[in-house]
Amino acid sequence: MNWIKLENSAQLEEIKQKPFALVFKHSTRCSISSTALDRLQRAWKNDEIQEISLYFLDLLRFREISNQIAQEFGVEHQSPQVIVLQNGKVIYHNSHYGIDYEEIKNQVNAKSLV
Template sequence: MNWNKLQDNAQLAQIKQESAEQPVLIFKHSTRCSISSTAMSRLERNWSDSAGIKPYYLDLISFRSVSGQVADEFGVDHQSPQVLLIQNGECIYDASHFEISFDELKQQVVSA
């Protein structure tokens, strides 16, 4: 799995543009939380590039303001860990904690 780093608010405009061509995943990760580490590990173990989802990783401890902007920009409540699936500039799905599942992400892409 090749993570793209999300470290700047300006990248959100780029992500919205990219999501018109392919689904984009934002994974908000707390480096201080064991649940977040477990969720990330499960996601990475089950990941397949064949789903066509471009993954972004946000270290929300280091980039707290970006995390807040993600919540505002896509109209979701902040959670940690959290995934947001972006298509056509909008969040079509979000999940947090142990609800984070690659299989569920794939199903959301197919149904969107």
């Protein structure tokens, strides 16, 4: 996975313009977050999913960006959390052990066929 570090709120405007974007909110102090990230990275197959921009948010360093994401996209903050957007609209979100590569892949690929 080729992560783009999400480090400033101006990047949220960039994310809104992407056909598909995934934001992974990660807490470096949380073992559940580390496990969820590892599971996602091990399952990820670039050839199975349509083009998607992958953003990684370090919650301990950039909590204010997480708060802004919750406000702008209407998704309550969780950690760990994955949010998938299509043209700036949330099409999938989940947290903790509910983060699932197959669900993400199915949501993105189904939306890209429309």
